[in-house]
Amino acid sequence: MGSKQVETVYCDFAKPFGAQDFQVLIGSVGVKSVVTNFYVQKNTKFSRRNTPIPFEVETVNNGRAMDLASGKFTAPVKGTYFFTFAGHASFPSSFTRVEILSISFYRNGNKVGTAEVGEFHSDNNQLCPLNFQTSQNLQAGDQVWLQIETVSSGVELYDDSRHLTHFSGFLLEEDFS
Amino acid sequence: MGSKQVETVYCDFAKPFGAQDFQVLIGSVGVKSVVTNFYVQKNTKFSRRNTPIPFEVETVNNGRAMDLASGKFTAPVKGTYFFTFAGHASFPSSFTRVEILSISFYRNGNKVGTAEVGEFHSDNNQLCPLNFQTSQNLQAGDQVWLQIETVSSGVELYDDSRHLTHFSGFLLEEDFS
Amino acid sequence: MGSKQVETVYCDFAKPFGAQDFQVLIGSVGVKSVVTNFYVQKNTKFSRRNTPIPFEVETVNNGRAMDLASGKFTAPVKGTYFFTFAGHASFPSSFTRVEILSISFYRNGNKVGTAEVGEFHSDNNQLCPLNFQTSQNLQAGDQVWLQIETVSSGVELYDDSRHLTHFSGFLLEEDFS
Numbered sequence: 001m002g003s004k005q006v007e008t009v010y011c012d013f014a015k016p017f018g019a020q021d022f023q024v025l026i027g028s029v030g031v032k033s034v035v036t037n038f039y040v041q042k043n044t045k046f047s048r049r050n051t052p053i054p055f056e057v058e059t060v061n062n063g064r065a066m067d068l069a070s071g072k073f074t075a076p077v078k079g080t081y082f083f084t085f086a087g088h089a090s091f092p093s094s095f096t097r098v099e100i101l102s103i104s105f106y107r108n109g110n111k112v113g114t115a116e117v118g119e120f121h122s123d124n125n126q127l128c129p130l131n132f133q134t135s136q137n138l139q140a141g142d143q144v145w146l147q148i149e150t151v152s153s154g155v156e157l158y159d160d161s162r163h164l165t166h167f168s169g170f171l172l173e174e175d176f177s
Numbered sequence: 178m179g180s181k182q183v184e185t186v187y188c189d190f191a192k193p194f195g196a197q198d199f200q201v202l203i204g205s206v207g208v209k210s211v212v213t214n215f216y217v218q219k220n221t222k223f224s225r226r227n228t229p230i231p232f233e234v235e236t237v238n239n240g241r242a243m244d245l246a247s248g249k250f251t252a253p254v255k256g257t258y259f260f261t262f263a264g265h266a267s268f269p270s271s272f273t274r275v276e277i278l279s280i281s282f283y284r285n286g287n288k289v290g291t292a293e294v295g296e297f298h299s300d301n302n303q304l305c306p307l308n309f310q311t312s313q314n315l316q317a318g319d320q321v322w323l324q325i326e327t328v329s330s331g332v333e334l335y336d337d338s339r340h341l342t343h344f345s346g347f348l349l350e351e352d353f354s
Numbered sequence: 355m356g357s358k359q360v361e362t363v364y365c366d367f368a369k370p371f372g373a374q375d376f377q378v379l380i381g382s383v384g385v386k387s388v389v390t391n392f393y394v395q396k397n398t399k400f401s402r403r404n405t406p407i408p409f410e411v412e413t414v415n416n417g418r419a420m421d422l423a424s425g426k427f428t429a430p431v432k433g434t435y436f437f438t439f440a441g442h443a444s445f446p447s448s449f450t451r452v453e454i455l456s457i458s459f460y461r462n463g464n465k466v467g468t469a470e471v472g473e474f475h476s477d478n479n480q481l482c483p484l485n486f487q488t489s490q491n492l493q494a495g496d497q498v499w500l501q502i503e504t505v506s507s508g509v510e511l512y513d514d515s516r517h518l519t520h521f522s523g524f525l526l527e528e529d530f531s
Contacts, residue, residue: 035350037257037259037312037349037350038312039311039312039313041290059289059311059312059313060257060312060313060314062257062314062350080389080391080414080416080524082391082522082524084261084310084438085310086292086308086309086310088292088293097477098477098478098479098480100481102516104516111516112413112517113395113516113517113518113520114516114517114518115440115442115483115518116442116481116483116518117481117482117483118479118480118481118482119297119480120473120475120476120477120480121297121298121475122297123274123275123297124275125275125295126275126295126296126297127277127293127294127295128294128295128305128482129292129293129294129306129307129308129483130483131308131440131483131485132440132520133310133438133439133440133485133487133520133522134393134413134520134522135391135392135393135413135414135522135524136393136413136414137414137416149516162279162281162288162290162291162326163289163290163291164290164291164292164293166290166309166310166311168259168310168311168312170257170259170312170349172391172524173389173391173416212434212527214434214436214489214526214527215489216488216489216490218467236466236488236489236490237434237489237490237491239434239491239527261438261487262487263469263485263486263487265469265470296474298474298475299474300451300452300474301452302452302472303452303472303473303474304454304470304471304472305471305472305482306469306470306471306483306484306485308485308487310487339456339458339465339467339468339503340466340467340468341467341468341469341470343467343486343487343488345436345487345488345489347434347436347489347526
């Protein structure tokens with residue numbers, strides 16, 4: 001670790017400051033200069049492509065790094081963050097082709113990865129879940145968000161008052177380098 | 178942070194106690210007064226509505242805040258907790274309507290959010306996953322659990338000796354305010 | 355906690371070392387001697403049974419405990435770890451039986467738990483997600499990985515340049531006992 005981590009040491013103050021066993025290394029602490037974690041939900045459906053998915057319900061937003069209206073999380077400090085997304089596609093009645101919803105995770109302007117669900121023989125209002133978990137080494141100021149990649153006609157990222165869409169994240173380890 | 182977090186400081190004991198640079202703030206530590214994390218599984222199917230889902234297999238239960246028989250996790254301290262659920266609906270043979278299983282996450286008496294999976298053209302013993310991740314700011318003594326919200330006739334939260342149902346959680350940040 | 359955790363104490367150095375209130379216990383710190391977290395992806399499909407699933411794309415591998423080629427994570431220290439997996443089954447065109455993909459999480463030689471997705475009426479290239487989250491108390495040197503358990507003919511764990519397969523993990527609490 002060295003210069004990148006804060007180290008926890010055991011000091012025996014009954015000994016003189018220069019003694020060989022005055023200080024013993026225990027470990028690098030999970031020290032953080034900020035508390036950052038969020039859990040937000042939607043309460044309405046959404047089907048717009050190529051735009052960050054906004055969220056309406058703020059359940060947890062310690063540190064306020066998640067902006068619900070823009071759908072963007074901005075890293076307050078350099079470090080490793082963990083994110084999870086769980087949502088649901090609603091399908092129309094369809095028997096002729098596979099209907100699709102795919103959602104990608106973006107870091108700044110770059111697509112990181114994708115979750116997709118498709119149904120072939122579906123009926124109106126059928127819900128199917130799609131999920132995503134990731135960790136990311138972020139610089140302070142980096143932004144992450146979710147975006148619909150592909151959505152068949154009649155398919156939506158569905159939500160209502162039951163809150164079926166879940167986006168959460170937290171600072172796992174801060175990098176003090 | 179201030180009064181709500183434990184702060185880590187660097188002290189230079191070679192300097193006198195009152196010196197201006199005797200103490201330097203590093204950050205607020207992820208200090209916890211308890212270790213709390215669990216991962217439990219089921220080994221049998223379940224389809225009862227309006228009752229916390231019990232778990233049979235204890236894989237991890239550090240701090241013993243998860244009670245498998247009642248299905249309830251009781252927060253030992255005030256803080257932010259993270260929870261994940263992954264399970265599977267088993268469907269019967271059905272071609273006439275969408276069959277559904279939905280599971281909600283409860284905090285004390287209140288429904289927080291929901292995961293649902295539906296199938297239209299399904300065959301006997303077809304399994305489809307549903308998932309949920311959330312974080313929550315809890316008071317000491319707050320309880321959380323999972324509950325079946327909607328279950329079509331013949332549909333079940335399925336499990337057997339393969340352990341298809343996964344509920345885990347941990348204390349993310351303790352709040353010392 | 356006692357001997358198993360590092361304790362954080364408040365020391366008032368203005369008081370003599372032996373005074374009753376010289377040292378006050380705050381809590382057991384989430385101290386770690388190593389930083390360990392990873393997030394890896396696939397970029398190609400895979401359908402081999404009874405072999406750890408390899409990964410091709412290293413996004414995060416702080417501590418380098420995850421070996422992508424072998425698909426195995428080796429715990430660097432004793433402690434509690436958290437893992438998440440999200441992937442997708444691709445189905446062929448099929449109307450005669452339920453097609454299946456199931457993936458299990460292994461700890462050393464032992465199967466811990468499973469995620470499965472089945473489709474009855476499916477069309478070519480239909481993708482359906484399956485997911486898994488778990489925490490594990492591991493000894494230093496313990497290994498965990500993912501493995502295909504059941505895969506119907508024509509079904510695959512699908513991936514391409516969009517990165518649909520996500521495996522992440524991190525050290526939650528180190529055990530110093």
